[in-house]
Amino acid sequence: EKIDFLASLPGNMPKTLCLIEADGKTYRGTIVEKKGGSVFVRTSSKGAPAELPIESITSLHPLGF
Template identity: 45%
Template sequence: QEIKQEKDVGIKQEIKREKDVGIKQEIKREKDVEIRQEIKQEKVVEHSIIPVNIPQSETKKPNKMFQSMTIKEKIEFLCSFPAHMSQPICEILCQNQKYIGTILELKEGSLYVSIPPNKEKKVLTFNDIQTISIIKI
C-alpha cells in the first residue's frame, strides 16, 4: 500500500507538473501573440499617411482636357512641349484667317507659328486668336 501511495503521489505530482507546464506554455503563447499584435499595430502606425501642408505653388496642376482649356492655357501647353518630341500641328482660327502649323513660342502678346510647306514664320497677335485645335500629334 505504501508503494502504491508513493506511486499515486508520484503520478499526481507528475500530472500537476505537466498541467503547470502546459498552463505556463499557454500563457507564454498568449503573451507572444499579444506582443506580435502590438508590434503589428506599431508598424501600421509607423507607415500611416500623415497629411502635410504643401504650399499651393508646389502642388501639381490638375490634368485638364485640351478642349476645355482657355486659349492662353492651350498656347502655354503647346509651347511647353519638349524639344525632342515632334511638335503638334495645330489649326489656329483668327478673326479673318485660318492657319495650320506648329506653335513655336509666345513672346510679348505675339504668337510665333511655323506654317508649312516653306516653314514660313508667321506672327499672330494673341487678341486676334479665336480658337486653337490640335490636328495631329
C-alpha cells in the same frame, strides 16, 4: 492655356499640328514659340513663322502630331 502648353513642349517631343483661326484667316501649322503677347506659327510654307497677336486668335484646335 493651350498656347502655353503647346509653346512649352520639350525639344525632344514632336510639335503638334494645329488649326488656328485669327483675324478671319485660318492657319495650319505648329506653334514655334510664345513671346510677349504674340505667338509664332510655322505654317507649311518654308518662310519665316507667322506672328499672331494672342488677342486675335479666335480658336485653336490641335490636330495631332
